[in-house]
Amino acid sequence: MGSRVVPLRLDDETLRLIDELVNLGVYNSRSEALRDLIRIGVKRVGRVKVIIEAVNKLFELEEDEGDIPIKLEGSLKQLLAERERF
Numbered sequence: 810m811g812s813r814v815v816p817l818r819l820d821d822e823t824l825r826l827i828d829e830l831v832n833l834g835v836y837n838s839r840s841e842a843l844r845d846l847i848r849i850g851v852k853r854v855g856r857v858k859v860i861i862e863a864v865n866k867l868f869e870l871e872e873d874e875g876d877i878p879i880k881l882e883g884s885l886k887q888l889l890a891e892r893e894r895f
Contacts, residue, residue: 868892 819827827842836842 864888 827839827846830836830842831839836845
């Protein structure tokens with residue numbers, strides 16, 4: 810597994826927070842902090858992607874069946890309300 814240099818711009822507040830983590834000894838350098846925080850973010854996005862794919866599959870089933878495939882009291886109403894936002 811190789812690595813590459815990727816230039817990026819950060820706002821002052823984000824950079825201050827990164828520097829604080831380094832100054833507190835949580836990370837040894839900005840690069841180490843950014844690598845770790847990016848890994849954490851990528852994992853989280855990966856989980857969100859799985860959830861979105863599952864919800865889309867439920868919507869496909871609903872369209873195919875003409876009815877909602879899973880009935881969850883309360884949660885169903887919330888899901889449908891959220892769906893209307895998209």
